[in-house]
Amino acid sequence: MISIGLLFVLILYNKPLSDIKKSKADITLSAQDLIDDYSKDELLADKKYVNNIIEIKGDIFKITADNGNSIIAFKNINGESSVLCHMLPEENLNVLKLKKNNPVIIKGICTGYLLDVIMVRCVLVNN
Amino acid sequence: MKTGYLILFIFLFVNQLFSQEKYLTKDGYISFFSHSLVEDIKADNNQVVSIIDTETGEIAIQLLMRSFLFKKALMQQHFNESYVESHKYPKALFKGFILNFKEIDSQNSDTEIKGILSIHGREKEINTLVKVEFADGQINLSGDFKVEVADFNIKIPAIVRNNIAKIIKVSFDLQHKPYKK
Numbered sequence: 001m002i003s004i005g006l007l008f009v010l011i012l013y014n015k016p017l018s019d020i021k022k023s024k025a026d027i028t029l030s031a032q033d034l035i036d037d038y039s040k041d042e043l044l045a046d047k048k049y050v051n052n053i054i055e056i057k058g059d060i061f062k063i064t065a066d067n068g069n070s071i072i073a074f075k076n077i078n079g080e081s082s083v084l085c086h087m088l089p090e091e092n093l094n095v096l097k098l099k100k101n102n103p104v105i106i107k108g109i110c111t112g113y114l115l116d117v118i119m120v121r122c123v124l125v126n127n
Numbered sequence: 128m129k130t131g132y133l134i135l136f137i138f139l140f141v142n143q144l145f146s147q148e149k150y151l152t153k154d155g156y157i158s159f160f161s162h163s164l165v166e167d168i169k170a171d172n173n174q175v176v177s178i179i180d181t182e183t184g185e186i187a188i189q190l191l192m193r194s195f196l197f198k199k200a201l202m203q204q205h206f207n208e209s210y211v212e213s214h215k216y217p218k219a220l221f222k223g224f225i226l227n228f229k230e231i232d233s234q235n236s237d238t239e240i241k242g243i244l245s246i247h248g249r250e251k252e253i254n255t256l257v258k259v260e261f262a263d264g265q266i267n268l269s270g271d272f273k274v275e276v277a278d279f280n281i282k283i284p285a286i287v288r289n290n291i292a293k294i295i296k297v298s299f300d301l302q303h304k305p306y307k308k
Contacts, residue, residue: 015200046217050193051207066154066173084153086173111193112217114176115153120194 020088021123023053025107031058031074031083038113039079049110055125056083057105060098070095072106072122081115085122094124148181150266150303157190157299161292168202168291170195177301179266184228186240186268188221188301210281211247220245221253225268231259240268249279264305271298 027049034056037045061082062073070092074083085106087095098104108122155175161168172195177188192213197203207213223242225231231238236259244253255272273294276283283291 013199013201016198017196017200017203046214050214050217064154067156069173071154084174086154111174112191114174114189114191114218118174118191118194120174120196 017121018053020053020107020109020121023107025055026052028055029057031056032076032078034083034110034117035074035076035081036078038117039081042113046112050112052110053107054110054119055105055107056085056119058083058103060100060102060104062100063095063098068092072098072104073116081113081117083117083119085119087122087124091123149306150179150181151306152177152301152303155188155190155299155301155303157188157297157301159195160296160298162296163290163292165290168197170197170203170206172196175299175301177268177303178306179225179268179303181228181266184225186221186223186225186242190219191217192219192246193217205287210283211279216247223253225257225259228259231261233261236260240270244274246274247279247281251278266303267301268303269298269300271296273297 034045034049034054037048056074058074060072061075064071064073066086069089070087072085072087072095074085076082085108087106105125106119106122107125108119111118111120153176154173155177156171156173157175158169158171172190174194175188175190177186179186192211193207195203195206197206221242221244223240226239226241228238238257238259239254240257241254242252243250251274253272253274255270257268257270260267260269273296275294276291277293
């Protein structure tokens with residue numbers, strides 16, 4: 001009994017980060033709405049979005065690379081800030097097929113707002 | 128932490144009139160490492176914003192605590208919810224100077240950074256060695272320093288006290304590009 005309990009504790013303790021690809025999004029919205037919400041009230045937007053799996057839709061503004069991982073930035077028609085989606089490395093091949101202005105759906109975890117809204121561990125969602 | 132953003136904003140735009148020499152990164156790297164007899168814990172943050180004013184050597188660094196990624200889900204959850212309380216203090220901020228910035232060249236690339244680090248609502252003066260490299264029009268800063276968990280009023284529960292070091296090593300690698308508006 002104790003060993004089963006201990007095993008359970010060990011499994012729970014060593015549980016890896018959740019699989020974004022398999023997880024269902026908590027919130028679905030457009031990239032523009034996400035930026036607008038953050039521009040209006042950062043604290044309120046943090047409460048709503050941070051630490052949730054979010055699925056956002058929009059047109060690509062820019063694709064950059066950082067240490068071999070790609071970062072997709074969305075357009076913002078109302079200002080300078082963007083949504084920066086830091087993609088998981090396994091998405092690299094799929095990201096290579098994308099270009100500026102392509103419409104995409106991206107799922108990831110929102111961590112908050114610096115100069116842009118930051119999304120981490122992002123994956124592409126197929127239409 | 129609204130003020131943190133304000134400081135960064137002022138830093139970015141207000142003294143634009145006086146100098147055009149700003150270097151920026153939005154995907155800088157900062158990690159921390161805790162070594163204990165029980166286990167080693169490492170977390171990486173690849174979303175660090177950092178701005179250098181090359182006229183004055185002034186530097187401002189900002190990051191989101193929730194952007195630190197751990198290997199284990201439970202560690203990340205405890206870090207954010209219980210230790211650094213990311214819901215209350217979502218950002219860490221460093222504001223300071225790269226000393227003797229104007230004298231740095233390829234032969235003489237080591238200098239010091241001095242400034243104030245704010246984490247978990249507490250401020251602490253940091254003074255650390257930094258390697259400065261000018262390459263491909265970029266300014267790269269790298270180095271590491273140690274912080275004491277207790278200095279930032281971060282409380283570690285007794286049950287995991289042996290799992291988490293009292294002194295944490297912070298490493299940084301920030302590659303700034305010229306900032307164009």
